[in-house]
Amino acid sequence: MRRVVITGLGLVSPLGSGHEHAWKRLTAGENAAKRIEEFEVSDLSCQVACQVPRGDGSDGTFNPNDWMEPKEQRKVDDFIIYAMGAATQALTDAGWKPTAYEDQIRTGVLIGSGIGGLQGIEKASLLFAEKGPRRISPFFIPGRLINLASGYVSIEHGLKGPNHAVVTACSTGRHAIGDASRLVAFGDADVMLAGGSESPICRLALAGFAACRALSTNFNDQPQKASRPYDRDRDGFVMGEGAGMVVVEELEHAKARGANIYAEIVGYGLSGDAFHITAPAEDGDGAFRCMSAAVKRAGIDPADIDYITRTAPRRPWATRSNSPPWSLVRHAAGKVSMSSTKSATGHLLGAAGAIEAIFSVLSLRDNIAPPTLNLDNPSVATAIDLVPHQARPRTIDTVLSNSFGFGGTNASLIMRRYAA
Amino acid sequence: MSDISERVKKIVVEHLGVEADKVTENASFIDDLGADSLDTVELVMAFEEEFGCEIPDDAAETILTVGDAIKFLDKNTAA
Numbered sequence: 001m002r003r004v005v006i007t008g009l010g011l012v013s014p015l016g017s018g019h020e021h022a023w024k025r026l027t028a029g030e031n032a033a034k035r036i037e038e039f040e041v042s043d044l045s046c047q048v049a050c051q052v053p054r055g056d057g058s059d060g061t062f063n064p065n066d067w068m069e070p071k072e073q074r075k076v077d078d079f080i081i082y083a084m085g086a087a088t089q090a091l092t093d094a095g096w097k098p099t100a101y102e103d104q105i106r107t108g109v110l111i112g113s114g115i116g117g118l119q120g121i122e123k124a125s126l127l128f129a130e131k132g133p134r135r136i137s138p139f140f141i142p143g144r145l146i147n148l149a150s151g152y153v154s155i156e157h158g159l160k161g162p163n164h165a166v167v168t169a170c171s172t173g174r175h176a177i178g179d180a181s182r183l184v185a186f187g188d189a190d191v192m193l194a195g196g197s198e199s200p201i202c203r204l205a206l207a208g209f210a211a212c213r214a215l216s217t218n219f220n221d222q223p224q225k226a227s228r229p230y231d232r233d234r235d236g237f238v239m240g241e242g243a244g245m246v247v248v249e250e251l252e253h254a255k256a257r258g259a260n261i262y263a264e265i266v267g268y269g270l271s272g273d274a275f276h277i278t279a280p281a282e283d284g285d286g287a288f289r290c291m292s293a294a295v296k297r298a299g300i301d302p303a304d305i306d307y308i309t310r311t312a313p314r315r316p317w318a319t320r321s322n323s324p325p326w327s328l329v330r331h332a333a334g335k336v337s338m339s340s341t342k343s344a345t346g347h348l349l350g351a352a353g354a355i356e357a358i359f360s361v362l363s364l365r366d367n368i369a370p371p372t373l374n375l376d377n378p379s380v381a382t383a384i385d386l387v388p389h390q391a392r393p394r395t396i397d398t399v400l401s402n403s404f405g406f407g408g409t410n411a412s413l414i415m416r417r418y419a420a
Numbered sequence: 421m422s423d424i425s426e427r428v429k430k431i432v433v434e435h436l437g438v439e440a441d442k443v444t445e446n447a448s449f450i451d452d453l454g455a456d457s458l459d460t461v462e463l464v465m466a467f468e469e470e471f472g473c474e475i476p477d478d479a480a481e482t483i484l485t486v487g488d489a490i491k492f493l494d495k496n497t498a499a
Contacts, residue, residue, distance in 0.1 A: 071437030134474070135465065138458040 008094025008247030014050035016060030050346030075139035077117030078199030083245035108161030114350030117144030169405030173354025197243035210395025228374035229340035240346025244354030269293030445487035
């Protein structure tokens with residue numbers, strides 16, 4: 001199979017717009033959680049979220065008008081606007097702007113979202129109940145559909161290759177990048193723009209996730225303490241929003257045009273728990289097989305892994321050091337660092353795997369493991385470095401990044417510093 | 421008539437994101453103002469909302485220009 005590398009990054013996140021800005025804040029230990037002020041939350045059990053900072057586009061703020069015409073913004077939910085921002089950033093970063101037909105048909109788009117346009121569905125539903133069917137906009141459906149992120153991006157940039165989308169809850173962004181790398185490896189495209197986008201922060205989503213008992217509810221008065229992965233006192237996730245995009249490219253194609261190569265995607269694994277709609281399998285078997293498949297595909301030894309990042313809302317096996325997933329990384333214990341950037345950005349659901357992949361790429365580039373904030377008392381005793389509170393400068397050549405989502409859907413990516 | 425004309429033009433400017441001086445009575449929504457078929461559906465809905473009337477589908481199909489909209493609304497709304 002053809003070798004696949006990452007040549008461009010684009011990010012719209014609660015830590016700001018632009019991957020360099022967000023990475024600087026992340027590694028400085030900054031935290032994006034705030035009390036929600038944009039809408040009424042007094043009757044909701046979770047009143048905290050990590051929102052994209054909006055502004056005029058300077059100093060890492062996100063200005064929607066920089067990425068999409070105002071009249072188009074009116075028609076779509078924020079997840080499409082975030083996708084447009086991150087996509088344009090990633091293509092610009094990669095220096096890839098296909099204008100010849102032959103290049104356009106070899107460049108595809110694969111952007112996922114966990115839920116799509118829930119904010120717009122909430123609003124339209126209220127309007128429908130109040131005023132009836134004749135007030136529902138013709139843009140209601142196309143502006144909420146998950147694959148319309150790929151659709152809008154492809155139209156904006158003239159990308160005529162494979163046009164696809166992923167919906168696998170918290171694993172969405174990771175699957176999008178993994179699947180895109182397969183499409184490039186198999187020759188269906190030479191370049192794929194891949195990632196995830198999400199804009200879930202509305203009353204309906206907060207009520208729904210709270211009903212699943214998935215959200216943090218004990219820290220409404222101390223928002224910055226609410227997202228605390230691996231910590232004894234964690235009580236659920238904090239919702240985030242934004243989009244992460246990477247340009248996935250065939251190695252020879254990237255070399256021929258002199259592109260900057262951030263990392264090589266060497267392993268990708270997928271599995272299913274077949275256990276429960278929201279609860280993860282008790283023994284972590286699905287997660288173990290997923291990581292193992294990626295390790296096997298990469299042709300590496302688990303002990304080669306330097307850094308692990310993961311998205312896994314409340315895994316019971318994570319607190320039992322004799323569970324299979326731990327056995328896999330135990331080889332690397334004492335050497336490997338594992339952190340959760342969700343502690344700083346909140347959980348971006350379908351975009352989480354994509355923004356974590358971007359942070360993984362930057363950890364390789366800069367040899368820094370980003371911190372796990374609020375990790376005061378680890379809930380499990382482990383020799384693995386969980387990078388509490390502060391970023392850790394260290395050698396990072398190989399990264400394993402995992403997502404385990406609702407529905408028992410698992411994805412693992414292994415990326416390595418590119419070497420000819 | 422002039423009141424209706426101004427309200428129609430304001431809606432067209434807002435929904436299609438075009439300059440006000442391009443919104444003349446002869447301007448065709450699709451050919452001159454960059455609208456697509458979904459935009460025209462939404463425009464008709466916006467006229468209904470603004471003028472508190474109902475524009476049946478067969479009538480909506482005949483509203484192709486800014487002037488068509490003004491004429492229809494002038495005839496069918498109690499000023």
